[in-house]
Amino acid sequence: MQHRSLEAAKQRILIGQPFYSCMLFQMTEKHITHIRNPDGSVEEAPLMAVDGRNLFINPRRVEDYSAEVLETVLIHEAQHLVFKDPVNMAELARSEGSRYNERASVAAHEIIANRYVEKAGYTVPGSCVHDREGVYNRFGDGLSLYKHLRDTPNEAEDLLTGRGPGNATGSGSRKGSGEGSGEGSGEGSGEVSGEGSVPIDMRDVIPGERLTDSELETLRKDLEDMLVSAAASVGQGNVPGHVRCVLDKIRSPEVPWKSVLRPFLQSVCRDEPSWSTPNRRFQASSTYLPGMRSAGNLCVALMVDVSGSMYGSFSEVISEVNGVLEAYPNASGHIIPADTCVVDETVIEFSHQDLPLTFECVGGGGTSFEPPFQWLEDRGIRPGCAIYLTDGYGTFPAKDPGYPVLWCFINTEVKEAPFGISISVNTTNPQTQ
Numbered sequence: 001m002q003h004r005s006l007e008a009a010k011q012r013i014l015i016g017q018p019f020y021s022c023m024l025f026q027m028t029e030k031h032i033t034h035i036r037n038p039d040g041s042v043e044e045a046p047l048m049a050v051d052g053r054n055l056f057i058n059p060r061r062v063e064d065y066s067a068e069v070l071e072t073v074l075i076h077e078a079q080h081l082v083f084k085d086p087v088n089m090a091e092l093a094r095s096e097g098s099r100y101n102e103r104a105s106v107a108a109h110e111i112i113a114n115r116y117v118e119k120a121g122y123t124v125p126g127s128c129v130h131d132r133e134g135v136y137n138r139f140g141d142g143l144s145l146y147k148h149l150r151d152t153p154n155e156a157e158d159l160l161t162g163r164g165p166g167n168a169t170g171s172g173s174r175k176g177s178g179e180g181s182g183e184g185s186g187e188g189s190g191e192v193s194g195e196g197s198v199p200i201d202m203r204d205v206i207p208g209e210r211l212t213d214s215e216l217e218t219l220r221k222d223l224e225d226m227l228v229s230a231a232a233s234v235g236q237g238n239v240p241g242h243v244r245c246v247l248d249k250i251r252s253p254e255v256p257w258k259s260v261l262r263p264f265l266q267s268v269c270r271d272e273p274s275w276s277t278p279n280r281r282f283q284a285s286s287t288y289l290p291g292m293r294s295a296g297n298l299c300v301a302l303m304v305d306v307s308g309s310m311y312g313s314f315s316e317v318i319s320e321v322n323g324v325l326e327a328y329p330n331a332s333g334h335i336i337p338a339d340t341c342v343v344d345e346t347v348i349e350f351s352h353q354d355l356p357l358t359f360e361c362v363g364g365g366g367t368s369f370e371p372p373f374q375w376l377e378d379r380g381i382r383p384g385c386a387i388y389l390t391d392g393y394g395t396f397p398a399k400d401p402g403y404p405v406l407w408c409f410i411n412t413e414v415k416e417a418p419f420g421i422s423i424s425v426n427t428t429n430p431q432t433q
Contacts, residue, residue: 003059008067013074017120018238020078022230027055027081050077052086052219072122079113082227082243087220090211092146104149104156111159112142116242129159224250257408257425258320261387264406264421265324268298268384298325300333301383302357303372305390307339317389317408317425322356331355333383336372347375367394373401386420 014021032045047065049056055077062070080086089109093100110129115136117124124130136145149156211219231239231247239247302321325331335348335357350357369388376383385404392407392415405420415422 003062005065005067006062006070009070009074012067012071017075018234019230019240019243020075022233023078023081023226024055024074026226028053029055029057031059032056033058033060048073048077050080050086052081052223069125072117072124075120075122076113076117079116080109081223082246083112084220084223085109087216087223090216099150101150101153101156103160104153105146107149107156107159108142108146111136111145120240257423260423261320261406262324264404265298265300265385268404298328298331299384300325301372301376301386302333302335303386303388304335304337305367305394306337307367317410318357321387325352326355328352336375338371340368340371342371342375369394370397373397
């Protein structure tokens with residue numbers, strides 16, 4: 001059966017939101033009208049839901065809504081695909097174990113999805129999950145929001161209940177779900193027939209516990225491939241900003257930053273020839289050639305972005321730099337604080353005797369990355385390497401200084417520096433240490 005309003009909604013997205021159109025219509029559309037809960041009870045299926053492979057639609061409920069509302073619902077479901085919620089919810093349930101609160105998880109994911117629905121220019125119906133109290137802004141990330149709602153279940157229920165049949169972005173809960181299980185609505189497909197008159201097992205819509213670790217990882221990879229494919233199909237100019245951030249993470253995944261920082265510094269301190277330690281390989285033939293010994297010299301320019309957005313963000317990185325420098329008895333260098341300029345009085349020259357380095361943040365203005373390099377050049381100082389600690393929001397130098405540079409982007413996405421090595425340093429996530 002063709003539903004005119006649904007087809008009209010798809011056409012509106014195809015024309016106005018081509019990226020989301022590419023995402024959604026890579027899903028297999030399946031019509032269901034009822035779901036069977038784990039306790040055996042049967043209830044009406046949500047308006048729409050996604051599981052990472054299928055787009056579930058309740059054809060009976062579709063008839064009640066205009067093309068405009070259905071367009072909003074489809075954009076909402078697309079957000080769950082962008083953020084890989086089908087995988088995230090399953091992994092959250094496993095990691096939480098007995099503490100897992102599905103209602104809190106659904107509420108948290110719904111709030112985040114609807115934030116981006118609104119940012120896309122849509123009006124989310126009043127009957128949907130709305131963050132009217134600004135709870136997300138108090139925590140800033142989905143996991144912290146979930147934990148808050150898990151520990152305050154009444155607040156989660158308040159967010160999920162009181163929504164009429166038109167909750168265009170439904171909660172995705174197992175009971176009383178609006179357009180439902182959209183929040184992660186699992187990963188399985190579930191069999192349906194005709195217009196979905198046969199109830200589908202809820203565990204086929206939200207079957208996270210049924211998937212093995214390798215199956216979950218496959219689903220994650222499939223969703224990422226789908227995201228990349230959709231972006232390539234529509235062109236960079238048609239990809240929403242928050243989606244570009246997700247794509248950046250896929251293309252430049254976080255690595256344990258300490259495993260990059262230490263080898264980078266060690267590579268600068270090269271061995272040098274020494275006649276005091278001849279090469280033993282040639283002594284038997286009465287040929288004397290110099291051996292190699294560790295130079296122990298490590299001259300580092302530690303450039304620190306002290307703009308207002310970076311305040312207090314780099315102490316852990318400086319601590320790790322200290323750990324490396326202490327292994328080199330001839331280590332020396334400069335700490336160069338900078339925002340839009342370098343103030344001579346704030347530059348700290350150090351030697352091995354001054355370790356461990358300590359640094360108190362000063363500054364607080366805007367950011368330009370040029371001044372520290374210029375400061376060194378003006379004084380004829382050529383360090384063995386430079387490490388720049390920043391959030392990446394500033395103007396990069398036009399030319400390579402001619403020595404190794406490691407850009408450490410603190411608690412933000414990796415930016416495309418014009419030279420050197422770039423890494424993302426997440427000091428808030430111990431798994432990336």
